[in-house]
Amino acid sequence: MELRDRINAAMKTAMKEKQAARLSTLRLINAAIKDRDIAARSTEDGPDGVTDAEVRQILGRMIKQRQESARAYEEGGRLELAEGEREEIAIIEEFLPRRLADDEVERAVDTAISETGATSIRDMGKVMGVLKERHTGQMDFGMVGPKVKSRLN
Known part of the structure; x- marks a missing residue:
């Protein structure tokens, strides 16, 4: 539906x-x-x-x-x-998909980084764009941003 x-x-x-x-x-x-x-x-x-x-x-x-x-x-x-x-x-x-667990968030971040080919902090926008497109409502992007940033440093 x-x-x-x-x-x-x-x-x-x-x-x-x-x-x-x-x-x-x-x-x-x-x-x-x-x-x-x-x-x-x-x-x-x-x-x-x-x-x-x-x-x-x-x-x-x-x-x-x-x-x-x-x-x-x-x-x-x-x-x-x-x-x-x-x-x-x-x-x-109630109308959003279920929240992802921490390990699922980590996997989603890893997948987004590898798919975008991100190598530096300049690519953070691309990674966050992919995550927001796929996982809106499933994760807190205020918490995900620092995780992406730490992986791209």
Whole structure:
């Protein structure tokens, strides 16, 4: 099933079961996808809409925004708002592939380095591009960057 279809099905279920918080988060996801659809229509990409890979990027960005918000709320002593952000993160993560374990991340980094032929720190962008294309939502790129950097030094 296409990712967009899974999100719509979850939204219908949340409506039927009167899960207000879940429904609100799913509507935010849908709105972000539709915004990207509209932006794609105005360019040469055509009216096909966004792909699953682009939807995963949108979801990854939404998670990152909520993590930053939760951190800011915690620092401000607003724990109830931070908890709300974490609940939204959990809902969004349901639509992303499972997180890779540390050894899987290491293998993915090694594979990306060998495929791109990266030899120095100047090639880090190529390696990160390959990793983001293949593993969006499966790894924390803030943690992966230093690993790539240390291998390319």
